[in-house]
Amino acid sequence: MGIRFFGRKSTRFGVPFILLVVGGSFGLREFAQLRYDFRTRRTISKEDAEKMGIKMKDAQEVTLESEYEKIAQIDTSNWENVRGPRPWEEGNKLYEEAVERVKKMETGK
Numbered sequence: 781m782g783i784r785f786f787g788r789k790s791t792r793f794g795v796p797f798i799l800l801v802v803g804g805s806f807g808l809r810e811f812a813q814l815r816y817d818f819r820t821r822r823t824i825s826k827e828d829a830e831k832m833g834i835k836m837k838d839a840q841e842v843t844l845e846s847e848y849e850k851i852a853q854i855d856t857s858n859w860e861n862v863r864g865p866r867p868w869e870e871g872n873k874l875y876e877e878a879v880e881r882v883k884k885m886e887t888g889k
Contacts, residue, residue, distance in 0.1 A: 829889075833877075
C-alpha cells in the first residue's frame with residue numbers, strides 16, 4: 781500500500797507543491813513583517829530642524845491654494861533647462877554649505 785501511495789504522480793508532485801505554497805506563505809509573511817518592524821519613522825520638531833539649518837514653515841502658511849497661486853504666476857511657456865552643479869564639481873556653494881553644517885552639528889554634540 782505504501783509503495784502505491786508514494787508512487788502516484790499526485791502524491792509525488794502534489795504534496796511537495798502544496799507544502800511549498802503553504803510554507804512559502806508563512807515565510808513570506810515573516811519577511812514582509814520585517815518591513816514594518818524596523819521602519820524608522822520619527823518626526824522632527826521645528827526647533828530641531830532649525831538647529832540643522834532647515835527652515836520649516838508653519839502648517840498654516842502652506843495651503844494648496846497658496847501653492848497653486850505661486851505656480852500659476854510662473855511662466856511655463858518660456859523656460860531654459862539648466863543643469864545644476866554636481867557635488868564633486870568645484871564652486872558648488874550648496875555642497876560646501878552642507879558640509880559646513882554637518883561639521884558644526886558634529887562639533888556641537
